[in-house]
Amino acid sequence: SITIEGTLTPPQAGASVTIQVREVGGSWSTLTSVTTDQEGRFTYSWTPQAEGSFELRAVWSGDPYTLACESSVSSLEVEAAPPLFTTEVLIGIAAACCVAVAGAAVYLKKRPKKPKPHALRVTASPTEVYADGQSTSTITVELVDSKGKPLQSEEDREIALSATSGSIASTIVMKKGESSATATLTASTDIGVSRVTASSKGLKSGEVTVTFKEKKRYCMHCGERMPLDAKVCPSCGRAPPSGVDVKVCPNCGAIIPEVAKFCRDCGARQPESSS
Known part of the structure; x- marks a missing residue:
């Protein structure tokens, strides 16, 4: 649905504002008429019945003391669901008292889209362990969006793990509703760096390095x-x-x-x- 809001200035209580709509290139038709409140504001909720490209505007016929005016035209694309979102169409109408009329712009604003899983972030604690075949490091895998913010998994997600040195479980499962999962990396007896990689279908892989130092x-x-x-x-x-x-x-x-x-x-x- 689309919420159409506007304000008539200077405030006119009880004024009748006509909201008009048309397909791009077509003729204007009246969508509805609304009445302003004590502060000159009005609102209307509209649910388009078809897809397509539309234009909206608000028109006020004026009164004995103020000239008629109309807002500027705003374009609106109506697409098939999903995704579903509410578009707020804010229509402001400004009228200069007694002399001239200035139409305010129509603004379209979409609600922010729900963040989507984008990548896996991998961290290790500690990042240095002894290369003794026994020391361990805890590997944490987080699910994040495109901005690096943690997200809760909407399903049980299988994550594949690999390490260039040492031993680690080949797969772990991030439970539904959780944003991270852990695994244990056990050091080898080879001194050097182990690169741990985590991957999951549809996500950007993540990796971290753990140093196996001489004991x-x-x-x-x-x-x-x-x-x-x-x-x-x-x-x-x-x-x-x-x-x-x-x-x-x-x-x-x-x-x-x-x-x-x-x-x-x-x-x-x-x-x-x-x-």
Whole structure:
């Protein structure tokens, strides 16, 4: 439907304003006549019965003190539904008292269209993890419109995921009514950057990078560097100590066996036991 509104100025209460319509190139016909209120305003709701190109105008016949006037012509395209929207046609009529008449313009305004899903936005937390085959990063996939604003999914949406390094679920589902879904990326033992890509039918894909950084390991007997997968230290030949009694490294906060002389994570020498 179309809402036609206007104001007669200076205000004329009880004035009869004629709203006219025609197809482009045709003859004017009277759509309706409306009466202004105490402030000179009028309104009318019109539902076109056919598609096509139309023109609208408002006409006032004047009174003994004011000349007649009419608004400028406004064009209107009527299309088949969907989409459905309400067009507000604002018609303002201005009349110069006693001397001359000035017609105000007709304005057409459409209600803003409902935002549509446009793309997937992908973020990672944290963006750096150890390349130890165990550390993880949470991957969040958001549904956004063309302006980057989050949107709630109108259906259960399947999202395909891939990563150039590490492991991640191949698909996740964004539930209806939700605007995001998450997955877990597990680091590989290869140092470098993993590029995570999310895609879904009809949407622009999104991606994010996660850095797999080197995790150092130190012998807890001699303090020398040793491979992450080594069972014994290549420098001193001893296996890492074990036991249920543990302590906290004062340098990095790692939890290590009570008997460790060096921290396995940072390599710091541990204080001598007081016992």
